Amino acid sequence: MxxxxxxxxxxxxxxxxxxxxxxxxxxxxxxxxxxxxxxxxxxxxxxxxxxxxxxxxxxxxxxxxxxxxxxxxxxxxxxxxxxxxxxxxxxxxxxxxxxxxxxxxxxxxxxxxxxxxxxxxxxxxxxxxxxxxxxxxxxxxxxxxxxxxxxxxxxxxxxxxxxxxxxxxxxxxxxxxxxxxxxxxxxxxxxxVDQSVFYPDPSDIRDHHDIEDTADVLLSASRLVKQKGYDEMLQIFADLCREGHSLHWIIAGDGPYRESLLQEVEREGLSDCVTWVGELTQDNLRQYYSAADAFWLLSKFREAFGLVYLEANACGTPVIGRDRGGVREAIQNGTTGFLVTNAEDCRRILANRRYQSLETEDVLDWAGDFGxxxxxxxxxxxxxxxxxxxxxxxxx
Structure with missing residues (x-):
């Protein structure tokens, strides 16, 4: 222009x-x-x-x-x-x-x-x-x-x-x-999405948190409130881990639900495969987005939009979000990520690692449309x- x-x-x-x-x-x-x-x-x-x-x-x-x-x-x-x-x-x-x-x-x-x-x-x-x-x-x-x-x-x-x-x-x-x-x-x-800030940026996040090479890394980033879906996400994650799936969940952000969430993680015996990193600068967040195999956030709010999913896409990472509100406009279902209506939909996607089949080029192109x-x-x-x-x- x-x-x-x-x-x-x-x-x-x-x-x-x-x-x-x-x-x-x-x-x-x-x-x-x-x-x-x-x-x-x-x-x-x-x-x-x-x-x-x-x-x-x-x-x-x-x-x-x-x-x-x-x-x-x-x-x-x-x-x-x-x-x-x-x-x-x-x-x-x-x-x-x-x-x-x-x-x-x-x-x-x-x-x-x-x-x-x-x-x-x-x-x-x-x-x-x-x-x-x-x-x-x-x-x-x-x-x-x-x-x-x-x-x-x-x-x-x-x-x-x-x-x-x-x-x-x-x-x-x-x-x-x-x-x-x-x-x-x-x-x-x-x-x-500011693509001078969010772009694929390989880092040593896995080594820094001592994450096994065989584990897929899931990332969530938001204000930590229950309505962002963390209670449901923890149950899905716990079920998958009990079934033997090799996963590691990194949670970025802070808020009133933090203590309850971390206590539930401990009660579920998942402390070794869930890492809370607190609030991150945009540069650090870019590195975490880039290191993740998938970004997921099952917000129960009717979000006006879903910029966080596009930030992850701009770093080349596929996403999973709830099929409601403005999130529908941020995720191209089956191409840049997945829209789910319930916990079972999400569990199947994670269990089958369907996000691995998505093309990185499609993910980046979609984010570019919202640059x-x-x-x-x-x-x-x-x-x-x-x-x-x-x-x-x-x-x-």
């Missing part, structure tokens, strides 16, 4: 870098899917635009020196952060942004509460996953008191484009909220469409 489409020409025919404001209430050093999308988009867009990220997440001194874009961290004492955003918006109201991206629910709430119309008409709002449950189906008292749903809806209504992170997320949001009128301005925006460069190309097209529609309106 010619990235110059994201720039304006001045009177001399030269290209000027246009400005983009990205508002993300959640941002590193906090971790999570929305935070990852915000950093990824800001980093890639900053190659051709002047990008400012506006966030309320605190960071250690010097943290933001790692970025090639500006990060403004507004001071937000509990209870008044919307007012801080209002002041930040007002201070920037005269800026002619090419687009204003509202990356998460709190950013959209702040937009609906206080963003100027000049921001909203150039607005692009993301839907990441749990918005229908948190603000519509089962809102907490605090959300009701601050009228979160009202201003969140107003923010979405003002945006020019709404970006659900999967087709499943688009259907889920419309069906659970009843906001069918928003569907006409929705465009699916899959999160991209961050392609994701940013799609976002850039949307930004250009927003800017062109505004220019047309102003010229009419």
């Amino acid at each position: 010619d990235y110059l489409v994201g720039m304006h020409k001045n009177k001399d025919g030269r290209h000027d870098i246009s400005e983009i404001l990205l508002v993300s209430h959640a941002f590193p050093p906090d971790v999570g899917g929305a935070q990852q999308v915000a950093v990824q988009n800001a980093r890639m867009l900053s190659k051709t635009h002047k990008v400012e990220v506006l966030t309320s997440t605190n960071a250690p001194k010097g943290w933001d020196q790692r970025y090639d874009f500006t990060v403004t961290r507004v001071s937000t004492p509990f209870g008044v952060w919307p007012l801080r955003y209002a002041r930040a918006f007002a201070a920037r109201s005269s800026r002619s942004y090419r687009a204003v991206i509202f990356n998460d629910p709190a950013a959209l709430y702040a937009a609906g509460l206080s963003a100027p119309s000049s921001f909203l008409k150039r607005g692009i709002g993301y839907l990441h996953g749990t918005e229908p449950e948190l603000f519509f189906s089962e809102p907490k008292l605090l959300y009701r008191l601050v009228r979160f749903r009202h201003y969140f809806k107003r923010g979405l209504a003002g945006c020019r484009v709404i970006l659900p992170v999967s087709k499943y997320m688009q259907r889920k949001f419309v069906e659970q909220t009843g906001l069918h009128g928003f569907e006409s301005k929705m465009s699916v925006a899959y999160a991209g 961050v460069k392609k994701a940013i190309q799609r976002l850039q097209k949307i930004i250009d469409q927003v800017a062109c529609s505004i220019d047309t309106e102003m010229g009419s």
